Amino acid sequence: MGAQLPEAEPHVATSALTLAPTAGEPIERRRGWLRSLDVVIPGAILAFLLFLFFVWPLIGPVGKPTGGNILNSNIEPFSQGHLFGTDPVGNDIWSRILYGGRSSIEIALAVQLIGLVVGGSFGAFAGYWGGALDLVLMRVLDVLIAFPALVIALAIAESLGPSKFHTILALSFFSVPAFARISRAATLRLRERTFILAARLSGTASPRILLRHIAPNIVPQLVTFGLLGMGVIIILEGALSFFGLGIPPPNPSWGNMIFDGQQVLSAEPRLVLVPSLFLFVTVLCFNLLGDALRARWSAV
Amino acid sequence: MRIANRRRDPLTKRLIVNRVATAIPVLWGVTFLTFLVINRLPGDAAQQLLGINATQQQIQELRSKLNLDQPFITRYFDWLGDVLGGNLGRSFASDQTVTSILNERLPVTFELLAYALIVSLLFTVPVALLAARNPNGIVDRITMATSMAGLSVANYVLALLLVYVFAVKLEWLPAIGYVNPSDGIWPFIKSLTLPAVSIGFPLFCFYTRLLRADILEQMQGEDYVVTAKAKGVGPWRVLARHALPNSLFGLLTVVGLNIGTLIGVTVIIESIFSLPGIGGALLEAINNRDILVVQGIVLVLAVIVVLCNLVTDLLYTVLDPRIRYGRTAA
Amino acid sequence: MSGAANGDLLQLGDLRVDFRTAGGPVRAVDRLSYSISAGRTLALIGESGSGKTVSSRAVMGLLPPNAKVSGSIRFEGEELVGLSDKQMRRLRGAGIAMVFQDPSRSLNPTMRVGAQVAEAVRSHADLDRAAARTRAVELLKLVRLPLPEQRYHEYPHQLSGGMRQRVVIAIALASSPKLLIADEATTALDVTTQAQIMELLRDLQRQLGMALIMISHDLGLAASFADEVVVMYAGRAVEQAPTHELFARVRMPYTKALLEAIPRLERPPHARLPVVPGRPPDLAALPPGCPFEPRCPNRQDLCRESDPPFAEGEPGHRWACWFPCNGGGP
Numbered sequence: 001m002g003a004q005l006p007e008a009e010p011h012v013a014t015s016a017l018t019l020a021p022t023a024g025e026p027i028e029r030r031r032g033w034l035r036s037l038d039v040v041i042p043g044a045i046l047a048f049l050l051f052l053f054f055v056w057p058l059i060g061p062v063g064k065p066t067g068g069n070i071l072n073s074n075i076e077p078f079s080q081g082h083l084f085g086t087d088p089v090g091n092d093i094w095s096r097i098l099y100g101g102r103s104s105i106e107i108a109l110a111v112q113l114i115g116l117v118v119g120g121s122f123g124a125f126a127g128y129w130g131g132a133l134d135l136v137l138m139r140v141l142d143v144l145i146a147f148p149a150l151v152i153a154l155a156i157a158e159s160l161g162p163s164k165f166h167t168i169l170a171l172s173f174f175s176v177p178a179f180a181r182i183s184r185a186a187t188l189r190l191r192e193r194t195f196i197l198a199a200r201l202s203g204t205a206s207p208r209i210l211l212r213h214i215a216p217n218i219v220p221q222l223v224t225f226g227l228l229g230m231g232v233i234i235i236l237e238g239a240l241s242f243f244g245l246g247i248p249p250p251n252p253s254w255g256n257m258i259f260d261g262q263q264v265l266s267a268e269p270r271l272v273l274v275p276s277l278f279l280f281v282t283v284l285c286f287n288l289l290g291d292a293l294r295a296r297w298s299a300v
Numbered sequence: 301m302r303i304a305n306r307r308r309d310p311l312t313k314r315l316i317v318n319r320v321a322t323a324i325p326v327l328w329g330v331t332f333l334t335f336l337v338i339n340r341l342p343g344d345a346a347q348q349l350l351g352i353n354a355t356q357q358q359i360q361e362l363r364s365k366l367n368l369d370q371p372f373i374t375r376y377f378d379w380l381g382d383v384l385g386g387n388l389g390r391s392f393a394s395d396q397t398v399t400s401i402l403n404e405r406l407p408v409t410f411e412l413l414a415y416a417l418i419v420s421l422l423f424t425v426p427v428a429l430l431a432a433r434n435p436n437g438i439v440d441r442i443t444m445a446t447s448m449a450g451l452s453v454a455n456y457v458l459a460l461l462l463v464y465v466f467a468v469k470l471e472w473l474p475a476i477g478y479v480n481p482s483d484g485i486w487p488f489i490k491s492l493t494l495p496a497v498s499i500g501f502p503l504f505c506f507y508t509r510l511l512r513a514d515i516l517e518q519m520q521g522e523d524y525v526v527t528a529k530a531k532g533v534g535p536w537r538v539l540a541r542h543a544l545p546n547s548l549f550g551l552l553t554v555v556g557l558n559i560g561t562l563i564g565v566t567v568i569i570e571s572i573f574s575l576p577g578i579g580g581a582l583l584e585a586i587n588n589r590d591i592l593v594v595q596g597i598v599l600v601l602a603v604i605v606v607l608c609n610l611v612t613d614l615l616y617t618v619l620d621p622r623i624r625y626g627r628t629a630a
Numbered sequence: 631m632s633g634a635a636n637g638d639l640l641q642l643g644d645l646r647v648d649f650r651t652a653g654g655p656v657r658a659v660d661r662l663s664y665s666i667s668a669g670r671t672l673a674l675i676g677e678s679g680s681g682k683t684v685s686s687r688a689v690m691g692l693l694p695p696n697a698k699v700s701g702s703i704r705f706e707g708e709e710l711v712g713l714s715d716k717q718m719r720r721l722r723g724a725g726i727a728m729v730f731q732d733p734s735r736s737l738n739p740t741m742r743v744g745a746q747v748a749e750a751v752r753s754h755a756d757l758d759r760a761a762a763r764t765r766a767v768e769l770l771k772l773v774r775l776p777l778p779e780q781r782y783h784e785y786p787h788q789l790s791g792g793m794r795q796r797v798v799i800a801i802a803l804a805s806s807p808k809l810l811i812a813d814e815a816t817t818a819l820d821v822t823t824q825a826q827i828m829e830l831l832r833d834l835q836r837q838l839g840m841a842l843i844m845i846s847h848d849l850g851l852a853a854s855f856a857d858e859v860v861v862m863y864a865g866r867a868v869e870q871a872p873t874h875e876l877f878a879r880v881r882m883p884y885t886k887a888l889l890e891a892i893p894r895l896e897r898p899p900h901a902r903l904p905v906v907p908g909r910p911p912d913l914a915a916l917p918p919g920c921p922f923e924p925r926c927p928n929r930q931d932l933c934r935e936s937d938p939p940f941a942e943g944e945p946g947h948r949w950a951c952w953f954p955c956n957g958g959g960p
Binding site for chain 1: 322325326329330333334337338448449451452453454455456457460461463464468560561562563564565567568571572582583586589594598601602603605606609
Binding site: 524527528529532533535 | 690728730736750798
């Protein structure tokens with residue numbers, strides 16, 4: 001969930017998890033590899049999930065996520081060939097989970113990358129050069145951020161029609177300004193540091209300063225922000241699909257699986273529970289990882 | 301804590317004027333972007349409205365009726381003129397004016413949001429204090445773990461789970477439907493409880509982490525905390541009477557600025573619980589391809605967000621005594 | 631003055647403070663010993679990082695959790711090292727009080743000034759609101775704050791630096807402490823106000839019979855107000871003597887350099903101010919010999935190899951140097 005503070009604030013809090021900074025963290029770190037547990041555990045789980053979503057369907061016995069036979073509907077979990085059973089239309093749930101997961105992550109990754117590159121650049125330019133560019137950008141950002149994310153995403157998705165590409169576009173509407181804000185704030189802080197002043201005074205050209213000095217210093221922050229935002233984007237994509245405006249059925253998305261499962265919630269709760277569980281674990285791992293990295297890199 | 305004697309010093313006045321003046325181009329930009337997004341995107345609007353079976357003539361009629369053959373800019377200014385005059389248009393599907401739709405539906409959304417906010421804040425303050433009392437102690441760790449989990453749950457998932465447990469299995473609360481307060485206060489509250497919790501619980505998680513972090517920052521970094529301890533003040537009083545009021549500013553600012561995201565969230569929740577709020581109206585309009593309604597609602601929501609941000613900004617500037625002599629005095 | 635057990639209000643014996651940091655343990659205070667009795671003024675002089683502030687925070691028990699204190703701190707005969715926070719709270723404000731450096735940060739910005747003084751009063755006395763308020767106003771008068779009844783209701787940012795510092799002193803005096811520690815109490819103030827505050831402290835001390843420990847980097851200030859001076863460097867005491875003795879027969883080259891750095895009217899205008907060359911040492915990486923050796927004009931090989939003992943070379947005058955000024959070497 002994004003939160004934006006007034007421009008006067010030097011530190012811009014952007015997501016829930018950015019805010020539990022080094023305050024209160026134990027000073028005495030545990031020894032050796034134990035120190036990295038907070039990064040390793042979520043990282044490992046994520047790596048495993050990514051393997052499941054992207055690699056396993058290519059090499060392992062995974063059924064097709066669509067085109068199920070209605071005669072196969074509602075098979076129990078743990079039965080032959082259907083780890084989680086099938087849905088009312090006959091599709092294998094396990095494969096839908098895997099393919100749905102792949103779509104979700106692909107979309108989230110694309111959205112965050114677009115945000116990072118486009119938003120991050122604009123924010124850095126505005127922060128570095130200031131002046132009219134900055135003023136205009138800030139107002140544009142204010143306008144973009146004024147729209148509740150989901151509302152605008154729904155409107156865009158509806159105008160364009162549901163598809164993976166349109167979903168990415170709609171969600172970028174939300175991530176680009178968020179990254180721009182962070183990037184601008186970080187650049188502003190960085191600009192006043194002595195080594196930047198030194199570079200400018202020694203006549204280094206601006207593009208070079210931006211590339212060699214500013215960029216490497218703000219990228220960790222942007223990446224952490226990006227990681228923390230992955231969870232939000234995945235949930236938003238789920239919401240769009242929930243309303244039929246994200247991934248078009250019959251292609252699976254955790255969102256539309258949950259929506260479909262809603263109708264048989266009392267009878268077959270697993271249709272909602274299984275995708276929800278995967279959604280939860282994935283988002284949780286992104287959050288934990290982002291949080292851990294942020295704690296590390298902000299102490300630098 | 302009473303508000304500081306606001307000597308109307310010129311600096312504050314200038315800040316206020318400045319902020320308000322900044323909001324105006326933003327408001328204008330909001331109208332433009334709304335119109336752009338909904339009208340400029342590819343796809344023949346008239347065709348979409350009438351569906352596949354429409355004849356060319358029907359399409360032509362509708363196009364001229366909706367002025368779709370006019371240039372984009374003209375249409376935009378026409379619409380803007382209407383809006384400024386108070387006319388947001390009529391629903392294509394139901395012929396109701398957009399304004400009356402808003403009047404009908406916004407109150408429900410506000411009630412839901414208010415309920416969610418109040419409940420979440422009521423829990424946030426004590427829990428954050430308890431957690432901050434012993435950083436990295438048992439209570440703190442449990443709070444952090446729970447809030448992290450709570451933040452990682454999608455609110456539509458939480459809503460469905462709550463419905464499953466409380467409405468289907470336990471039958472304590474209704475699964476869908478809204479009861480007007482005039483039809484009974486208690487049923488009204490019950491009908492909004494599950495939706496409010498679906499929104500309020502992740503909110504609580506978010507705010508608690510925020511407040512706890514701010515309190516700890518005060519406790520560990522600020523000189524006045526040391527002064528308070530040096531006076532012999534007990535730890536709870538230092539937390540609650542010194543650190544907390546200073547931290548609440550930060551929290552309330554975030555609450556205010558987060559209204560935008562909150563409104564987005566209610567759209568989903570209203571749909572799941574079939575609440576007659578603005579979110580439901582938006583979704584209906586989207587499904588019906590009711591352009592004017594969608595435009596009107598999106599515009600109003602965005603304007604509300606801009607105004608909330610402005611008010612929060614102003615309150616922060618005026619109320620926080622620290623802004624006066626500046627955190628820059630560090 | 632040294633070692634007399636009776637009549638000593640505060641006695642530090644071999645005080646050591648270590649901090650557990652990410653980079654390993656850092657010794658901020660090393661074998662510090664001094665004592666002070668009622669009505670006397672002791673000046674603790676040193677650069678930043680010399681350990682002067684840390685040692686006084688240790689006396690108050692106000693160090694962060696990663697600090698480890700060993701050695702002895704005796705106040706009125708009672709051993710303070712190892713006491714729990716609750717036990718220390720009895721003393722804070724009532725037995726020992728502290729005045730901090732930056733009055734703009736050591737007062738709670740969101741709490742009225744009078745309330746902060748009243749809180750100090752009520753920490754150690756069971757008075758009702760009205761009685762506490764009366765006492766608070768009395769205290770504000772005592773510290774010569776103009777218009778105390780009016781100032782009572784104001785916020786810190788409405789007062790000037792000098793006035794705020796008076797409030798901080800009033801807070802410190804609220805429970806009639808026997809020992810007052812003034813940690814760079816005047817550093818953040820302009821010179822005129824500095825003089826006023828120091829005069830105030832001296833008068834109050836005489837009036838109330840308090841012992842006063844003034845912590846500063848300014849030897850000139852010590853000259854005017856202190857009975858005895860302890861000079862600290864890199865966490866240890868390097869010279870200690872009654873004031874006039876120190877100035878008359880300074881031994882430590884470090885102290886001598888500090889003396890020479892005091893601006894003097896006799897010097898010709900625009901003459902370069904003699905400064906101590908080099909930078910304060912890194913406490914995490916102290917060399918085996920004398921810590922001042924890299925910057926010392928008197929240094930020899932022995933200084934690099936071996937740490938000079940802090941010994942009483944003359945009655946009442948101790949120093950830690952192999953090759954002190956004014957004779958007295960090995």
